[in-house]
Amino acid sequence: MDMNDLVIISVDDHISEPGDMFDRHLSGANLASAPKFRTTPQGTNFWEYQGKKLPSVGLGSVVGRPFEEYGMEPTSQNQMRKGCYNVHARIEDMNVNGIAASLNFGGFAGFDGNLFHRVADKDMSLVHLRAYNDWHIDEWCGAYPGRFIPCGLLPTWNMDETVTEIKRLAAKGCTSVTLSDNPTALGLPSIHNAYWEPMWKAITDADIAMCLHIGTGNPAPHASNETPIEAWITTMPIAIAVGAADWLQLDALGRYPGMKIALSEGGIGWVPYFLERADFSHERHKAWTHSRFKGEKPSDVFKRHFLNCFIEDSFGLKNIDEIGEDMIAYECDYPHSDCLWPLVPERLWETVKQLTPAQIDKATHLNAMRFFNFDPFTHHSREELSVRGLRAKAAAAGVDTTPKSSGGSAPLKPGEELRPVTSGDIMEMFKETAEVG
Numbered sequence: 001m002d003m004n005d006l007v008i009i010s011v012d013d014h015i016s017e018p019g020d021m022f023d024r025h026l027s028g029a030n031l032a033s034a035p036k037f038r039t040t041p042q043g044t045n046f047w048e049y050q051g052k053k054l055p056s057v058g059l060g061s062v063v064g065r066p067f068e069e070y071g072m073e074p075t076s077q078n079q080m081r082k083g084c085y086n087v088h089a090r091i092e093d094m095n096v097n098g099i100a101a102s103l104n105f106g107g108f109a110g111f112d113g114n115l116f117h118r119v120a121d122k123d124m125s126l127v128h129l130r131a132y133n134d135w136h137i138d139e140w141c142g143a144y145p146g147r148f149i150p151c152g153l154l155p156t157w158n159m160d161e162t163v164t165e166i167k168r169l170a171a172k173g174c175t176s177v178t179l180s181d182n183p184t185a186l187g188l189p190s191i192h193n194a195y196w197e198p199m200w201k202a203i204t205d206a207d208i209a210m211c212l213h214i215g216t217g218n219p220a221p222h223a224s225n226e227t228p229i230e231a232w233i234t235t236m237p238i239a240i241a242v243g244a245a246d247w248l249q250l251d252a253l254g255r256y257p258g259m260k261i262a263l264s265e266g267g268i269g270w271v272p273y274f275l276e277r278a279d280f281s282h283e284r285h286k287a288w289t290h291s292r293f294k295g296e297k298p299s300d301v302f303k304r305h306f307l308n309c310f311i312e313d314s315f316g317l318k319n320i321d322e323i324g325e326d327m328i329a330y331e332c333d334y335p336h337s338d339c340l341w342p343l344v345p346e347r348l349w350e351t352v353k354q355l356t357p358a359q360i361d362k363a364t365h366l367n368a369m370r371f372f373n374f375d376p377f378t379h380h381s382r383e384e385l386s387v388r389g390l391r392a393k394a395a396a397a398g399v400d401t402t403p404k405s406s407g408g409s410a411p412l413k414p415g416e417e418l419r420p421v422t423s424g425d426i427m428e429m430f431k432e433t434a435e436v437g
Contacts, residue, residue, distance in 0.1 A: 001357045003349035004388035006098065009368040009376070010344075011149070011309050012213070012264045012331035013102045014111075015140065016061050016077065016084040024139065025131040034128050035108065035115075045076040047108040049128075050119035054108045058084065061107075063093075063335035066403045070337050071421070071429065079406045084335045087143045094147070096394035096401060098345040098387035099332055100365065101376045103149040103211070104140070105178055105264070106132070111213040112180045113153030117187075126155050130165065137172050146379030149372050150174040151211060156188060159195060163202040170206035175373040176262070177203070179210050181243030182217025191250055200252040200259065209260040209307070209372055218242040225424025232423045240266030241274055248278060248302055251292050260371060262307040265331060268316030271308055271323045275299035303327055307371050311338050314351045317363070325359050329368045342401045345387045 019037030026034055035049040037057070045057040058074040064081040065073070074080050083093035094102060109115040109132065116125040116132075133152045141148035152169040154177050155161045169177065180186055189195040203210065214220065220239035222232040240263050253259055278298035282291060293301060303324040309331045310316055320328060330348065333339045340347045352360050369375055376385055383389050 007365045009101045009365040010332035011103045011329045013334040016107045018085045021135045025134045061335040092399045095390040096399040097342045100385035112216040146376040151176045166202040176209045180217035181212035185217040204256040211262045211264045213264040222423040227423045228420040237267040268308045268310045
C-alpha cells in the first residue's frame with residue numbers, strides 16, 4: 001500500500017449554504033418566511049431569519065486562501081472557493097484532495113441547527129428545519145450518490161416532532177444527525193433528564209449515529225481577551241472532552257448498547273489520558289458517587305459507543321491501541337482553517353504509514369463506513385475512490401488549486417508594530433462583521 005492507494009472518507013466537513021437552497025423545497029408562505037440570503041451595500045453577505053441577522057456567511061471558509069488572509073474572513077461568497085457552497089465544485093475539490101466521501105455540517109444554522117431552536121416561532125421553524133433536511137439529503141447529498149454521508153437536524157425543542165423527524169430521516173436514508181453536546185445551552189433539559197428517552201429509543205431503533213461537534217454546547221474557553229488567538233485555537237478540539245465526560249455518564253448507554261456517538265473535530269491524542277482518568281476516577285469514587293457502570297470500566301463503555309475523529313494527530317495514531325482502532329475516523333474539515341486541502345493525502349500518509357494496512361483502512365474509511373452505515377462502493381469501485389483515481393478525475397477536469405486572494409490584510413498604521421493577534425481582536429472582528437443590514 002502507498003499513499004495513492006488510500007481511500008479517504010472525511011467525517012467532518014462544512015457547507016456555506018447557497019442562497020437558493022429553500023427554493024425547490026418550499027412554496028407560498030413557507031418559502032416567503034424561510035431564511036433569506038442577503039447582501040449589504042458593502043457587499044457583505046448574511047442570512048436573515050425571524051428577525052435574526054446572521055453575519056459573515058463565509059466565516060471560517062478560508063480554504064484556498066493565502067495564510068495571511070485567515071481570520072474572520074471571508075464575509076461574502078464571492079471571496080470563497082465555489083466548492084464551499086456549490087456541490088459540483090465541492091466534488092471537484094474533494095477529487096483533487098483525494099476525498100472519497102464526506103459528512104457535512106451546516107453553516108448559517110449552526111453545526112447543530114441551533115438557529116431553529118433560538119427563534120420565536122417554533123411552528124415555522126419546524127417547517128424550515130425539515131426543508132433544510134430535504135435540501136441537504138435530496139439536493140446536496142443526492143447529487144452525487146456514494147460521495148456524501150447525509151447528516152440531519154432535529155427539532156429537539158419538541159420531543160414528539162423529534163421522534164417523527166428521526167423516522168422520516170431514516171426513511172430517506174439518512175444515517176446521522178447532529179446535536180449539541182450540551183443541550184442546556186439551548187434552554188433544554190440536560191441529557192440526563194427523562195425528557196430525552198423517546199429520542200434515545202427512536203435513534204437507536206433507526207441505527208442513526210449522533211454527531212457532537214465541538215463548540216455546539218460547551219465552547220472552548222479563552223483565558224482573557226489579551227490571550228493570543230493561537231492559544232484559543234490550540235484548545236478548541238480538546239474542549240470536546242467536557243461533553244465526552246458528560247455523555248460517558250449517560251445512563252441510556254446501558255439501556256441501548258447500539259447507541260453511537262461521534263465526537264466531531266475533537267482529535268484523538270487526548271483520549272488515552274481521558275480514559276485512564278475516567279477509570280481512575282470511577283475506581284476511587286464509585287463507592288459514594290453511585291455511578292451506573294455496572295461493573296464495567298468507563299473506558300470499556302467509551303470504546304463501545306464513541307467514535308473519535310481526527311484531522312492531524314500523529315500522537316494519537318501512535319497510540320491507537322489505547323483508543324481502539326475500530327473507533328477512530330479521519331476528518332478533513334473543509335473549508336475551515338484547519339483543513340489541509342489540497343494536500344490531505346500527503347499529510348495523512350505521513351501519520352498513518354507506520355500502521356498496518358488493516359489499521360490504515362479502518363482509520364481512513366472502514367470505521368466510518370461501519371459507524372454511519374454508509375457504503376460508497378455500491379456506487380463506485382475502490383479504484384475510482386482511491387487517491388489515485390480521484391486525482392486523475394481532478395486532473396482531467398483541470399481543477400485549479402491556485403490560492404484565491406481578496407486583497408491581503410490591512411496595512412499597518414504609522415508607528416504601528418506587528419503583535420500577536422489576540423482572542424479579543426477576533427471578538428472585535430466578529431462584532432464588526434455583525435453590523436449588517
